[in-house]
Amino acid sequence: MVTNVTNFSRSGLYDWMAQRVSAVALAAYFLFLLGFLLANPDLSYADWHGLFSHTAMRIFSLLALVALGVHAWVGMWTISTDYLTPMALGKWATVVRFLFQGTCGVAMFSFFVWGVQILWGI
Amino acid sequence: MLYALDKSLASEEGFAQVKACMTSPLAKLVIWGLLSALLYHLVAGLRHLIMDMGVGETLEGGKLGSQIVLAVSAVIIVLAGVWIW
Numbered sequence: 645m646v647t648n649v650t651n652f653s654r655s656g657l658y659d660w661m662a663q664r665v666s667a668v669a670l671a672a673y674f675l676f677l678l679g680f681l682l683a684n685p686d687l688s689y690a691d692w693h694g695l696f697s698h699t700a701m702r703i704f705s706l707l708a709l710v711a712l713g714v715h716a717w718v719g720m721w722t723i724s725t726d727y728l729t730p731m732a733l734g735k736w737a738t739v740v741r742f743l744f745q746g747t748c749g750v751a752m753f754s755f756f757v758w759g760v761q762i763l764w765g766i
Numbered sequence: 767m768l769y770a771l772d773k774s775l776a777s778e779e780g781f782a783q784v785k786a787c788m789t790s791p792l793a794k795l796v797i798w799g800l801l802s803a804l805l806y807h808l809v810a811g812l813r814h815l816i817m818d819m820g821v822g823e824t825l826e827g828g829k830l831g832s833q834i835v836l837a838v839s840a841v842i843i844v845l846a847g848v849w850i851w
Contacts, residue, residue: 664818667811674808682849689774689781696775755768762772 648725650745652718663718666711673708702763709759713752720748767800794850801846806839 652659684691695701728741770787773780787793813835817823822831 664815667815671808671811674804689778692781693775758768758772762768762775765772765776 650725650742651721652714659718659721662714666715666718669707669711670715673704673711676704696763705763706760709756713756716752717748721745724748798847798850801850802843805842805846806835809839809842810835 648654652662680695681687696705724741724744728737728744730737733740770784774784775781788797813822813831817828817831822828
């Protein structure tokens with residue numbers, strides 16, 4: 645069996661599942677936020693602050709942040725291993741791909757930490 | 767997006783600033799663009815989940831499914847534009 649050390653779970657099947665589970669979590673979060681904004685056209689600061697002060701909303705938001713990191717990693721990993729290959733880029737492909745994946749990883753980690761800071765800072 | 771969330775939650779003035787910024791035509795266009803990409807991704811992703819369940823996996827089904835995704839996305843994206851403006 646061929647294994648790849650940079651994919652999310654060392655297993656295509658687990659990655660496949662992680663991508664779909666995180667997708668459902670993200671869809672639920674997005675649709676909830678969209679519904680909330682549609683239901684409150686004249687949104688006040690008190691409503692907005694109250695929503696994100698709720699423990700349930702913080703759990704939901706944190707879940708969405710984790711799901712975003714997982715989903716984005718599986719997605720960007722798939723793109724980078726499909727297109728940033730020796731066939732497309734020659735002998736430097738591994739270096740380019742690794743740097744690309746590293747940048748993605750740093751971005752996802754930063755978004756996560758920043759998000760936690762926002763959620764728990766208010 | 768996270769910056770806007772941070773500012774809108776940090777203080778009442780920040781919330782007002784973000785709200786005022788959202789009324790500019792350029793900001794609305796950017797929001798619409800981001801929202802369009804996300805909505806299309808969502809609709810296409812739902813199609814993936816439906817196909818994972820074994821629906822529409824034939825060549826004809828795949829063609830029909832992709833056309834449905836484009837049509838549904840276009841309608842939702844137009845509706846999103848109406849909502850924003």
